[in-house]
Amino acid sequence: MKSPELFERAKKIIPGGVNSPVRAFEPYPFFVERGKGSILYDVDGKQYIDYVMGYGALFFGHAPEFLVEKLKKIVEEGFLYGAPTEEEVQLAEKIREFYPSMEMVRLSNSGLEATMHAIRLARGYTKRRKIIKFEGCFHGSHDSLLVKAGSGALTFGVPSSSGVLEDLAKHTLVSRFNDIELTEKIVRENRDDLAAIIVEPVPVNVGLLIPKIDYLKALRELADYSGAVLIFDEVVTGFRLSPGGAQQYYGIRADLTTLGKALGGGLPISAFGGREEIMKYLAPEGKVYASGTYCGNPLSTKAALTVLEYVRENPEIYIGMRGKVERICKFIRETAEDKHLKITVNHIESMFQVFFTDAEVLNYDDVKKSDIELFKRYFHNLLKNGVFIPPSQFETCFISTAHTDKDMEHTLNSIQNSL
Ligand SMILES: Cc1ncc(COP(=O)(O)O)c(C=O)c1O
Structure with missing residues (x-):
């Protein structure tokens, strides 16, 4: 496995092993080889549907042709x-x-x-x-x-x-x-x-x-x-x-x-x-x-x-992304209900986030009251299932124009397994 080795090496020369703190997570972050469309490929040959999307920057996915x-x-x-x-x-x-x-x-x-x-x-x-x-x-x-x-x-x-x-x-x-x-x-x-x-x-x-x-x-x-x-x-x-x-x-x-x-x-x-x-x-x-x-x-x-x-x-891109986010969020709510999990999902246009609480989440205090340990487990479960979301509850998931219907199927499956 190259990622853990690289992380050890990185920690010796780059404080915390990363060039921006949120990128570090336990036990080690995967190291990226390349990205294309909605997918990140790591140095160990694994691939992930990416919902970090450069923390919102990659509105059109990785390396869009145009x-x-x-x-x-x-x-x-x-x-x-x-x-x-x-x-x-x-x-x-x-x-x-x-x-x-x-x-x-x-x-x-x-x-x-x-x-x-x-x-x-x-x-x-x-x-x-x-x-x-x-x-x-x-x-x-x-x-x-x-x-x-x-x-x-x-x-x-x-x-x-x-x-x-x-x-x-x-x-x-x-x-x-x-x-x-x-x-x-x-x-x-x-x-x-x-x-x-x-x-x-x-x-x-x-x-x-x-x-x-x-x-x-x-x-x-x-x-x-x-x-x-x-x-x-x-x-x-x-x-x-x-x-x-x-x-x-x-x-x-x-x-x-x-x-x-x-x-x-x-x-x-x-x-x-x-x-x-x-x-x-x-x-x-x-x-x-x-x-x-x-x-x-x-x-x-x-x-x-x-x-x-x-x-x-291409004004239609907004409708496409909104539809995909709505589909994911509806699925998360229904799955959580089946599994008797307390959950609140906030979403707007191409952005969404899950909170493990049944209370409304309107401000920072509300976020802090949600179950952050459960969120971490959700993150790691998704990662194992080939879906990369930000490793912190205090971030947001982003969809891009590059996310396909096939990505949606895989994502919903992974959510089902991870919740
Ligand atoms: C709303 C907002 N403003 C400013 C910044 C800072 O941008 P940068 O990381 O490019 O310095 C960020 C970064 O995440 C942000 O989300």
């Missing part, structure tokens, strides 16, 4: 220019077509960068310090947002990672998702110093949470009331929930939006953008600094342009 063809051509024309290209302009214009609220757009490389820059920009624009985030929402591993609720009353944040300064974390206020009363209270108490409210409109980093009706609208109103910048972190929901993401889906306009993941179809690219008045604060015109060697690199830019064209030309 993208591979385009990228083959572009690699011969250079990887990085350090000077602007027409494609960057085209991409920004295209993004604005999908997201009218993104009147101006900047390209970056990862979700982390996009949200980090959006927060700095909101602070620079409002000349205020505090931001509100929601318990369980994840926006990338940078200091202002690696913050969790302090013990006792939820308000002032404390670092959720060693190395993050308390002096910085105290400016991040933490509210509860789907709890508008608490959020309203925090906004009222901090109105004069509130720079931004940042939210995953559909949180996917805490399992999957669905916003209550009018919840996002209420956040919009609270931002208007306080003068804070409303940031929709659509790194995952962007293009996935609908071509115009959560903003199109729920009919809400954010002041700033961050995009990533599906935008590049698996290549590293992200974007942040929003109201022109705010975006003009960015250097070189304004005084808020954001930069990056690889921002707008030709390979990722071409990938994103190709993705957006594909989405525009």
